[in-house]
Amino acid sequence: MIVCAALVVPPSSDVYVPQELAHKPVGLDYGNGTAYAGLQMLEGAVPREAVTTRAAITHPGERFAALMRGEFAATVLQEPWITVAEKAGCRLVSITFFHGTWVAGPDLDPELYAAFLRGVTRAVRRINADKRRYVPYFKGGWAEGDPQVQALTPDDFNLGRIVLREPTPIPEDEARWAWEWMAGWGVLEGRFDVAAQINRKVEREAHELAAATLVG
């Protein structure tokens, strides 16, 4: 699945474009994909030395609450809290998308992974045929106890932010770029080694098996 992440400012903010976040604290859930997406959005707008981040909690609902309490100038959110924030009058000053990537150990059985890929592929096709039908899923999980999320209706969601793609092998250039970018921020050390990161044999066998048996 493709994940949507947005840099969000409160309704009263004097920030209208991401460049205005220079030297202002932005709450990021360090270590998660949304945090790196937030960092990339900031880096695309201001010099690296002007990027100012603060540790924020993993739960996006609590991160949104902290934003509204004024703990940060902005934070990064994902759905359904992007929609909640918009309904509360917040502004999205930047938006981006990134791949959710599955990680497994070296002993993953290609047949097992192929069955997983087939199930996911069929689900992607089903959801893409009628996204609105499936948006109630965003009220589950972390959002179950959140009254602001529970108050949303399916029509509140911007379907352009719900993006699904059939699984593909990991492109080496994208993996290398991501590694080197993270190393540039000091999150990872060492040089990218594709053989150490991606088991191409298992990946290829699984995708070939999945493709061979996917019908319609």
Add this chain to the structure above:
Amino acid sequence: MATMTMTIEPVSPFSSLDVLVAMDEGLFAAEGLDLRMASRAARDIRSTTEGTLTSPVTNQGRLQERGEATMFQG
């Protein structure tokens, strides 16, 4: 069709709507896969506020490291 079993770490709709729908609508089962989702115990949950940008704290991958899940979403 023989049934295979696999356990994954917990997922959320924003990053794994496809997996949740496939589980609920029997799409994995139709492929001979009994996909299960592990749950994290309180001891496995640490706050990202304990970490820093260059030394983050994440809960992802902990169950897989212990052999309690085959895959997690990174």
